[in-house]
Amino acid sequence: MSDGGFASFPSRSPHQKLTDPSTAEFATIKRLQQERNAAAAGKKGSKTFDPANQRTDNSTKASLTETFDTDLYERTGVDKYADYNTSIAVNDDDDDMADGDGDDGRRLVGQYTATKEQMNEFATGGAEEEDILMSREKQAQIASRETDYQKRRHDRGPLTPTRADPFAANRQAGAQDEGLSYREVMAARELEREEERVRRVIAEKQARGEDGVVEHQATLKDASDKENKDAGSTVVATGRKRKQRWDVASEAPSEEGVKVEETKTKRSRWDQTPVPGAEDGPKRRSRWDQAPTLGGATPVGNQGLVTPMHPSQAGTMTFGTDISSRNVPLSDEELDLMLPSEGYKILDPPPGYEPIRAAARKLMATPAPVASASGYGGFMMQEPENARALGKQLPTEIPGVGDLQFFKAEDMAYFGKLVDGADENQMSVEELKERKIMRLLLKVKNGTPPMRKTALRQLTDNARQFGAGPLFNQILPLLMEKTLEDQERHLLVKVIDRVLYKLDDLVRPYVHKILVVIEPLLIDQDYYARVEGREIISNLSKAAGLAHMISTMRPDIDHVDEYVRNTTARAFAVVASALGIPALLPFLRAVCRSKKSWQARHTGVKIVQQIPILMGCAILPHLKGLVDCIGDNLNDEQAKVRTVTSLAIAALAEAANPYGIESFDDILNPLWTGARKQRGKGLAGFLKAVGYIIPLMDEEYANYYTSQIMEILLREFSSPDEEMKKVVLKVVSQCASTDGVTAGYLKENVLTEFFKSFWVRRMALDKRNYRQVVETTVDLGQKVGVGEIVERIVNNLKDESEAYRKMTVETVEKVIASLGAADISERLEERLVDGILYAFQEQSVEDVVLLNGFGTVVNALGTRCKPYLPQIVSTILWRLNNKSATVRQQAADLVSRIAMVMKQCGEDVLMAKLGTVLYEYLGEEYPEVLGSILGALRSIVTVVGINQMQPPIKDLLPRLTPILRNRHEKVQENTIDLVGRIADRGPESVNAREWMRICFELLDMLKAHKKGIRRAANNTFGFIAKAIGPQDVLATLLNNLRVQERQSRVCTAVAIGIVAETCAPFTVLPALMNEYRVPELNVQNGVLKSLSFLFEYIGEMAKDYVYAVTPLLEDALIDRDQVHRQTAASVVKHVALGVVGLGCEDAMLHLLNLLYPNLFETSPHVIDRIVEAIDAIRMAVGTGTVMNYVWAGLFHPARKVRQPYWRLYNDAYVQSADAMVPYYPNLEEDGLARPELAIVI
């Protein structure tokens, strides 16, 4: 969100608190209103282009007092965001960061609107629906996904000044001398705080309507009359004096003050009665003066077009407003046409002249005032094609860089220098270096992967030569670019990471610059961005050292902007995790006890809160220190600090669970007294902390404290506040699950109240509440038992609200699944089944919750279900016949869930009936439903057995054969499973011809995407081969080895292996080895692969076949094709591992001799297989023998030889170092005498 106007006050009032349920909507309205205000105000208080928000406001005339060209003369001192909420939470867990309302107590009026979470649910993060009006490239940009809070990172400006490095060992580097010192930075922060304070005072004053006097002032006297105005107001004397001081000291704030007064003055209009005390005065402007304004708050772009213009859409700009084409240098021809040819002379540019290359977006941003000033106003025909814009396409090839993947308009702002065609021979070394870095960065950011790789390496290797300054001065602005996309950000962050390593302590002066850019990553929605941010900050802190990190970040700890404080706190937590908590503790202790500002204390506590979130149980050794650090803040005078302290304690306790209660001893008392004293948001935090500490206590204490806290909880059960509800539910479930709390206590004191307050229909409507209530109820159920819970909620199963019924079913399911149904009485059981049936039948949207619930209840009741089964089955049958596919699917799914229970109840007749009906439905056209039906049939076959199955298998299987051809995964999975079962248990019910047919169909399944399907198909091959003998199946499989598809061949090889395993290898090996004679590489490879699987599966059986396959392996190992040798090596490996200790050493040694020359292969796959095979042979023939091969090359003059030999040595050493001891070579001449080995008794 960016602001339309400059001159409104920070008009935050108590009504605009964060807890306002509709923040997002509110913000939109407010923005619109501000734009309207600005449009109105702009008529008088004139400002031209505001560089910071990139919008013009609406004056049609240039100001006489202001510099016109803001490109050259920056205009500072305007706090554009003055009237923003200075704090908007990023996500729910940051609610505690609310700036104005730590202690807003309990609302007097209940919330009748949706909660903030509901409103924002789709506004942020992944759940956000794509805006179809937003162009694709824009959606990829990070900025377009950011929340308003996250966008505030742009407020901090692109680059903060370089800092001095007081810790530098040798202070000769130039940059270190020119940096700001710690003292200067602190002074600047002090100034900012002062400004903020004064602004607040002014706002307050305005809110109280005390500046009414001012309205009589003449506008022109503003500046000189400031003193009088101050005198007229009722600011406290000291405040005024201070104000005077900063007023003199700096230009900016005074300017702000003037403007502020200016608006005030203008607001009184002759036709308006001044409204005293109207804090939103500026918003109430009547609209009559708005219509003719040329530039409303509408952003850049042609007037009248409301669409904001994006720089990348340069081509569509209308004539006259397209400033980029305006700024394209006129060609000589054009100039000749425009200017008279006589009386003019073309001059040479003066020496030292350099054309200004302004940033692309800056160029774009100025059009409106220029347009209107030069007389283009009103309606403008849109010119579809601007010849010059078309002519000036963006380059994809930059000199010295090569072909890029893309080049954006915005890149021109940063990399424009590369295309200016200047002569590099005349440049200084510094300039050349700058260009070199620029080129490399461009390659990294926009280049193809190989370009990126080399450029990144060059940047890393030369980092120290380039120097920290030139590098970061180019990288960091790129990262702040508003149109940055994920990929680019990732790459740039990677550059920083690599460069950091190399620069080490040279990075110190730039730490703050880097932090400003990287800290926003810590609150990014994207998990990986957060991780990247953490990594950078942790490397940064290792490079710069703790002292420097602290002195750099210290000034930000009590920064006026909440956003800065928040991100700094998170960054500090990362520093703590990188450098260790103990190192940071003294500093944290000091910050948390700061007397000077509560913001510092708040941030300090926030750091302590973030540390356990980041590090988890790793805080345990330092728990005491951390708790002591923030303990006193529980009684802080500032409500916000108290709240965040309680949340920090909650986080610490959560991370420490189940240990560390003794560390919390000191704070228990203040926590409890605090919990009694607090109200509203503060109380929520305290309750949360208590809720996390109670599980750490031992039984007695837990019991005692639970009963203490329960009073407050019971009181808060009826709280209308959503946040409070969530906390209360969480605490109740935590209390309930501690050992010390008894079922009797819960039954007596909690249950009734709990069900009264939380088991209401309204709770089922909000997803989060729903989940929380279910969880808490289940937790209570663990203590009080199933009967108690189900008894209370069973009636809800017949409630009219579907969501409520669902919530009930889910709870029942979870409770019964964990505790069983033994506790349910006969009467209750009746009501339960009745209710579940009702809920199942009445569902309007088929939900898996109900299916699970039904299944769980029926399974838990077991044989007690018998009386209800006829009714259930008739429901299923009726629903199987339903028109809607999902209803049929659900019914079929239910069959597979309850088949077991039906068998237990002896309802064979019913099952036969179901089986027959399902058989009839095999013609189902929806694959999802068909899959479920097959699943149901499978579960019936499983429980009743092949022989009792109705319809008989010999009818069923032929119907399944065509279904095997179905390409849908669910169908495939279920059919193959069913067919496999039949092949396994009752292959005799179908004739061999049918099985062969199925074999052919199965071949296709060998290349299914899902591993489960491939595995099932392979197993089925085994079963079928066993049933009808391997010959036919093997023939089919061997033929399949000739197909082109690799996946298919691999699976065939596996299937052959399985057939060999199930039908003994001698039935398969001859045919397989015969197939090797086919002079075709694919087939031979396939055979080798099959052999590899075969020997893997048959294991020790291999000893009988070793000598049979050795000639084949000999041939394969000396083949020219390296893939061939690779596969042969894997066969050798499996053979060797199979025959360990079985007396086949001669054959293995023979194979080793053939294998060994392959050691010098370089392709990673090949060499891996070869080494594995040699290792396997080492197992088979003994370490000593193989090591004799290895000694020869360990100190070979050629590194290429030594390397693989050492690899073998290392493998042997790791696996069997002890076995090597007797076999080490004789190294007497190297000083290694081992006479002990020669001892003979």
Place this chain on the structure above:
Amino acid sequence: MADKLRAQQQLEALQSRYVGTGHADTTKFEWTSNIARDSYASYVGHPPLLQYMAIGLGEPKEKVRLMMVEKMVQPVGRPPAVED
């Protein structure tokens, strides 16, 4: 490049776990030292073997053990002087 890097990292991990492993730049001195230490560790680690050697040397088992442990310090003499 990436492969090399990974191989390098793997080797480092291996080496940090098993001191006795080597690489193409291992010197003969390092290798023989490792062999000697591993041998002594192996003798000491197999009590029957230690007993056998103790009998052969005519010393008490514990003395032999101690001697072997002590021999593990610079088992093949001083490291060669670093030549620059």
